[in-house]
Amino acid sequence: MIQPKIASYGSWKSPITTDLITARTIGLGQIALDGEDIYWSELRPSEQGKTVIVKQNVNHQIQDITPIPFNVRTRVHEYGGNCFLVVDGTVYFSNFADQRLYRQEMNTEPQAITPETAVRYADGIFDRQRHQIICVSEDHTIAGREPINTLVSLGLEGDSRTLVSGNDFYASPRLSPDGSRLAWLVWNHPNMPWDGTQLWVGELLADGSLGNTQQIAGDVNESIFQPEWSSDGKVYFVSDRSGWWNLYRWQDGNIEALTQMEAEFGCPLWVLGASTYxxxxxxxxxxxxxxxxxxxxxxxxxxxxxxxxxxxxxxxxxxxxxxxxxxxxxxxxxxxxxxxxxxxxxxxxxxxxxxxxxxxIDPGYLSLPQPIEYPTADGQTAYAIFYPPQNRDYTAPETEKPPVIVKSHGGPTAAASSDLSFEIQYWTSRGIAVLDVNYGGSTGYGREYRQRLDGQWGIVDVDDCVFAALYLVNQGIVDGERLAISGGSAGGYTTLCALTFRNTFKVGACYYGVSDLEALAQDTHKFESRYLERLIGAYPQQRQIYQQRSPINHTDRLACPIIFFQGLEDKVVPPNQTQAMVKALQIKGLPVAYIPFEGEQHGFRKAENIKKSLEAELYFYSRIFSFELSEPIEPIIIENTPF
Known part of the structure; x- marks a missing residue:
């Protein structure tokens, strides 16, 4: 038996390379069933981040449906979702470049069915009776005005009719089996769909218009998710009225609970078309x-x-x-x-x-997740998933403890996942532990846990990340002098707050993170434009709190290196936020690196950029924590560094 080599944490050679992660990994998305055929979408980093529709037929033959140069993706709510539907072998999809809807008959070129306008479409269903698509529409035609969201019916020759309007947001149009009734979700500023939504039902009249509408569930303090019709004409949906997302049924004016568990049968509707049943x-x-x-x-x-x-x-x-x-x-x-x-x-x-x-990958290189519960601020309990270093070929010197990267997820209503992630194993197989934190505000632990973040963003999430790291230090599991924190989007904000307002972490990596809450309140897309009212407070009435919790206003308190990653076409967190933070660190004289990516938005889709960001983050840590790399990595420019 070959004895493992002794090498410092961070210096272990790993078979989990960035080329393996990007060149041979795809993202699997939306699923659709059409008779015996199964369709799904694939995000392909190696093809410039393009998304294509794939079909498996009854004979288990798999083929790409989407021809070059089409890219199947909608920008409704900027996060998109539910970007295609299939009816009797005909595919209807949103094309990313022009946001038009296209119809594609089998083995033919796609044909546009919506005009060249600044209107986006998503979450569509097919109305067989009237031969039309019913979907969410988002109108961006008037510059300087908030986009207008509606539910529309689209004829296959391009004619359009507005079915429902007047609310800020719509989702989940669902048609009854006989085509006579429509169910849908609405919500209004400042709520997000996981805060409060309403479920409506209306009759589709002979002329295709909608009449006799009524609200059947939901309010500003109840989140409704995924309405569906059963084949016998009853409306089913998920609601968190009990404090947990459970299944319910509406019939004859009455609502009946089908499940009554401390469990989540739903999830935050960041992406349209999410389906849990x-x-x-x-x-x-x-x-x-x-x-x-x-x-x-x-x-x-x-x-x-x-x-x-x-x-x-x-x-x-x-x-x-x-x-x-x-x-x-x-x-x-x-x-x-x-x-x-x-x-x-x-x-x-x-x-x-x-x-x-x-x-x-040989299991000897895989770190298995270890769920932990730990005490946090104000006597509360928080949750995280710990991944210890693991590489069958290496062990560290007995006196050494590993560095750890505390990961702060986005959303902030997302959740750390226990699934196999090569991005996490990239670190653990090199000898760097990972702690993926489900801070207060995360999904999966009920509405009350999710609402811990109300008015407390930048405090509760930071507390939970700090206490998680200190829990591992106090247990003697990781090196308290080599604590890193990394996060993207909302997790990037948590990362910057932790580095600015606390002194626990020695280094950080911020991916397209919020640094200026005022700027975000004034300059972000419609879907999240009032989100901060719940997380922080009303703006500008509580402007002082926004200023107090914005890392950009307190760079004098920063005392550790940070690396920044930013897509230059990001509409969720515009590049000027990251650039302002970088400039502040440059002036302060702290080690800082800035990696911008042309053509990327909120999150990176291209293989070369995913590869570069991972390698740059590893290189940055190696310089800050002074460990040798086991393989050559292209150096990055680190300003204000003594080494």
Missing amino acids: SFESANRIICTYSQQGIWYLASLDTTTNQLKLLPTPYTEISGVKATTGKVVFRASSPTELTAIVQLDLATEKLEVLRRSSDVT
Whole structure:
């Protein structure tokens, strides 16, 4: 047996390289069923971040549907989602470059069905009776004005009719099986869809207009998620009225709870079309729910309300789509990368249709997640997932403890996941521990936990990240002098706050993070333009709080190096926020690196940029923490550095 080599943490040579992560890994997205055919979308970093639609037919033959140069993606709410639908083999999709809707018959070139205007479309369904698409529309035609969101019906020759207007946001238009009624969600500023939404139902009249509308559920303090019609004409939906997202049914004016669990059957609607359940038949729902960070698949009998677990090896399950006898979903686990999976409900046999990567890594290089609960500020409990260093070929000197990267997720309503992530294993296989924090405000622990962040953004999240790091230090697990924090978007804000207002961390990496809350309140897209009112307070009435919690206003308190990454076409967190922070550190004389990316938006999609950001972050840590790299990495410019 070969003895492991002794090398310092951070210096271990790993087979999990950036080339492996980017060149051979794809993102698996939306799933659609059309008869016996299964469709899904694939984000391909190696093809300039393009998203294509892929089809598997009844004979299990897989083919790309989207021809060059089309890129299937919508920019509604900037985050997009539900960007295509399939009807009897015909695909309708949103093209990223012009945001027009296209119709594509099998083996033909796509044809535009909407005009060349600054209008975006998403979350569409097909109305067979009237031969039209009903979808969310977002009108950007008038510069300087907030975009107008509506529900519209689109004829296949380009004619358009507004069905519902007057609210700030719409989502989830869903048609009853007989085509006579429509259900949909609405919400208004300053709420986000996980704060308060309303569920409406209306009749589709003979002329195609909508009449006799009524609100059937929801209010400003109740979040409704994913309305669906059963084949017998009843409306189902997920609500957090109990404090947890559970399943409900509306019929004859009454609402009935189908599940009553301290579990989450829903998720934050950052991306349109998110699906946690689907009808296998009128009396059977296949659903997924999470408890303590783990997702489960189950079958719900809608006549008895009995919930039966369906055994799977997965801990992350999403995108559920069912039809008679089978269910298709995205799934992953601590040892399995994300895949499109089909479950035969009669035999309970699982079949992987597509993996996000064909790479297999020896388990000896994989760090398994360790869920932890730990005490945080004000006597509260918070949650995190710890990944210790792991590489079968190496061990560290006995007296050395590993550095740790505390990861602060985005959203801030997202959640740390236990699924296999090569991005996390990139660090752990090199000898750097990772602590993925589910700070107060995260999803998966009920509405009350999610609302811990109300009025406390920049405080509760920072406390929970700091206390998580100190918990590991006090347990003797990591090196208290080599604590790093990294985050993107809202997690980037948490990162900057932790580095500015606390002295726990020695270095940070900020990916397109918020540094100026006032600038964000004044210059961001519609979907999030009033989000800060709940997280911080009303603006400009509480301008002082915005200033107090903006890292850009307190750079005098910074005392550690930071590396910044920014997409130059980012509309969510504009580049000027990052550039202002970089300039402040340059003036202060702190070590700082800035890596901008042309053509990238909020999050990086191109392989070369994902590769560069990971390698640059590793290079930065190696210089700050003084460990040798096991492989050559292109150096980056670090300003104000003594080395």
